[in-house]
Amino acid sequence: MRREHHARLPRMCFAPARKPSACLPSALAAVWIAGMLVVLAAVPAGAGSDAFRKETKRTVRAHEKARTHVDRLRAKNAGATEVRSAERRRKAIRAGLWDALWSVARDAGDPVAVDPSGRAGRCPAARARARSRAPERRDAVWTAPIHRYRLSAGYAARGSRWAHRHTGQDFAVPTGTPVYAVGPGTVRATTCGDGFGNQVIVRHPDGYFTQYAHLSRIDVRKGGRVAAGQRLGLAGSTGNTTGPHLHFEVRITPYMGSAVSPLPWLRRKSVQVGG
Ligand SMILES: [Zn+2]
Structure with missing residues (x-):
């Protein structure tokens, strides 16, 4: 299963990096996000599916970590490029979640x-x-x-x-x-x-x-x-x-x-x- 992607990579990249080597290169982070979103899309959909619910929870947590990271960067006046790249990562996580939840909501007849x-x-x-x-x-x-x-x-x-x-x-x-x-x-x-x-x-x-x-x-x-x-x-x-x-x-x-x-x-x- 592709699930192994999840456990290790995000922590290294979403935590504020104390030194550059402590954070994975952003290309690798992009691969992790893509992997996570593929997993989310591949999990049997349906609001009642436990696997899907688990996966969305995990993605929500990853998003909140990414958002905290952006907030911290802003608070310490980090460089614009670093903030932009962290914000892109946050938005990519949300976009994948949005797509997955939208199709489930539509199939379930959620009026929203x-x-x-x-x-x-x-x-x-x-x-x-x-x-x-x-x-x-x-x-x-x-x-x-x-x-x-x-x-x-x-x-x-x-x-x-x-x-x-x-x-x-x-x-x-x-x-x-x-x-x-x-x-x-x-x-x-x-x-x-x-x-x-x-x-x-x-x-x-x-x-x-x-x-x-x-x-x-x-x-x-x-x-x-x-x-x-x-x-x-x-x-x-x-x-x-x-x-x-x-x-x-x-x-x-x-x-x-x-x-x-x-x-x-x-x-x-x-x-x-x-x-
Ligand atoms: Zn209530």
């Missing part, structure tokens, strides 16, 4: 892949306003997705409600509680009708996506720009829920299977979310 505008679904609660044109400010102050909440199920929690581990952070709130965009971005999808109920997915300038699910009402439209703290809709209990709450997720791609731990991600944006 099939009809991101939500038009084909039944969205009786959606009252989208005209597209907003708020400027996408990179220096914006980020915020929590909801105010006055009780934290319920956390990221990676296990339970009978999830086929596998929980992929987001839940905020228990009454139906009708306003839900806000955590940062500036563009609405990638507004969908309804699947297990996530009425949901909004926002793409942020750093390339990450945030998902806001189980809403009772959606106030934005696909393609609209949103500012940090702008209301996206109201919390509710549409889709598979046991009560009103916001399911908040941070993803590397728009699709399921690429989630990262949301609270540390928010902390990096100076947003503290506590119980």
